[in-house]
Amino acid sequence: MSTTPSAGHHRLSGSLGVGAIVFMVVAAAAPLTVVAGTVPIGIAAGNGAAFPASYVVCTVVLLFFAVGFTAMARHVDAGGAFSTYVARGLGRPAGVGSAFLALVSYAAVQLAVYGFIGSAIDVLVTDHGGPDLPWGMWSVAVMVVVALLGYRHIELSGRVLGVLLVAEVAVVMVLNVVVIARGGGDEGLATTTFDPSAFTSGAPGIALIFAVAGYIGFEATAIFRNEARDPDRTIPRATYAALLLIGGFYALSAWALVSWWGDEGAVARAVADPGTMLGETATTVLGGFGGDVVEVLLVTSVFAAILAFHNVISRYLHTLGDPASEVAVLPSALGRAHEDHGSPHVASLTTSVVGAVLLAGCVAFRLDPVLEVFTWFAAVSVVGLxxxxxxxxxxVVAHFRRHPGLATPWQAVVAPAVAICGLAAFAWMTVDNLALLVGGSASVATCFKALLVGAFAAGLLLSLAIRRQAVPDPVPASAQP
Known part of the structure; x- marks a missing residue:
């Protein structure tokens, strides 16, 4: 471990407001990519025309989670989100294990979208008469741009993500409005979506797995705490706003898509070719120009997600290296902040290097960028998160039980307990169906399960091995007599 520099060299800076943080969190969810890719697959493999309701169920469960999560945010004056909160409630070793699990999960999903964007750019370029280059070259080009943005001040990333997010959401909302204004397709606006019996038909468990995957990264609101303006207000507001925007947008867009094709027609079209369902819908409803816009914005949507994931990984590494952090177990150089940009520049460069190594490995093993890189690693990230x-x-429950009076019973027990039940059900479904999500390979699924368990165990054991003096669980000033 290196010598600990002054605290000022580790403190991240910024004045992000609710809007900027929401942009980064929603961009990580890649809304256009979800509507174009996940929604058709959920319709085909899940519960058909009732799939849009899956987003309502997921949003409700995650809103219960957010109650305890944001209550903790008011009393934890540190970054690190999951890892710091777990450390406060379950002890420092569990917190470090959670940080390692988060690193693996986010690195997996970032690798997944690097594969997807390499393939998407190649298709876009060749469709318009450009050269047919290996997908890995396009992914590397994107990686360079992300590395440059991640090195700079966080507000630059926030502005870039804001522009890209507005564009991708706008084109889908235009499509939604036109479909709804026309009264849907030949069968009118879909009503099956709101039928409970239809929701439980087919494979509702698979539907919920694909639905919850669209919320990856929403908890990153707390990761940006040290770069937020008035974090005690900003983080809770941004968390609820991000959840409601993501859930509402997904549910509305999925319902509009089903309404255009009809209950049975939507299933048939999704089964035939899920990847082109949204593009064909946009071309039919908005004309050829609309289809081209969707194709271009699909690439920018994935780029926005990659940038957002890069920022999240960098801040987890920064937390693990910051000597002031409760989960600091890595070299303090990772916890340094850039003197001019106030960014975690060392952690950001490390994130870029690790991403390049993982991407090179995928290329060397000749993995398909979509069917293997994207599908496999996105699935493992869902399980981990x-x-x-x-x-x-x-x-959350454990922390507030030790410190009664810091939160209401609703925040400290009731809402988190409901979230635990819902999340436990999601966890069981994803683990049980992981082999299906990775192409039916039981051996690949077993390797990924071992990777996730191993990441948590490695962090826990490293924390115990270092034998650093445990940081006491502080009682916030508001609870002191």
């Missing part, structure tokens, strides 16, 4: 949310909810 659901596990982290479950651990965090348990930690």
């Amino acid at each position: 659901i596990a982290l949310m479950l651990l965090t909810s348990i930690a």
Whole structure:
């Protein structure tokens, strides 16, 4: 471990408001990519025309999670989100284990979208008469741009993500409005979506797995605490706003898509070719120009997600290296902040290097960028992040039980308990169906399960091995007599 520099060299800076943080969190969810890719798959493999209701169920469960999560945010004056909260509730070793699990989960999803964007750019370029280059070259080009933005001040990333997010959401909302204004397709606006019996038909468990995948990264609101303006107000507001925007947008867009094709027609079209369902809908409803816009914005949507994930990974590494952090177990150089940009520049560069190594490995093993890189690693990230949310909810209950009076019973027990039940169900479904999500390979699923368990165990054991003096769980000033 290196010598600990002054605290000023580790403190991140920024004045992000609710809007900027919401932009980064929603951008990580890649709303256009979800509507174009996940929604058709959920319709085909899940519960058909009732799939849009899956987003309502997921939003409700995650809103219960957010109650305890934001209550903790008011009493934890530190970054690190999941890892710091788990450390406060379940102890420092569990917190470090959670940080390692978060790193693996976010690195997996970032690798997944690097594969997807390489393939998407190649298709876009060749469709318009450009050269047919290996997908890995396009992914590397994107990685360079992300590395440059991640190195700079966080507000630059916030502005870039804001522009890209507005564009991708706007084109889908225009499509939604036109479809609804026309009264849907030949069968009118879909009503099956609101039928409980239809929701439980087919494979509702698979539907919920694909639905919850669209919320990856929403908890990153707390990761930006040290770069937020008035974090005690900004973080809770941004968390609820991000959840409601993501859930509402997904549910509305999925319902409009089903309404255009009809209940049976939507299932048939999604089964035939899920990847082109949204593009064909946009071309039919908005004309050829609309289809081209969707194709271009799909690439920018994935780019926005990659940038957002890069920022999240960098801040987890920064927390693990910051000597002032409760989960600091890595070299303090990772916890340094840039003197001019106030960014975690060392952690950001490390994130870029690790991403390049993982991407090179995928190329060397000749993995398909969509069917293997994207599908496999996105699936493992969903499992890891659901596990982290479950651990965090348990930690919330444990923390407030030790410090009664810091939160209301609703915030400290009731809402987190409901979230624990919902998240435990999500966790069971994802683990049980992981082999299906990775192409039916039981051996690949087993390797990924071992990777996630191993990441948590490695962090826990490293924390115990270092034998640093445990940081006491402070009682906030508001609770002191």
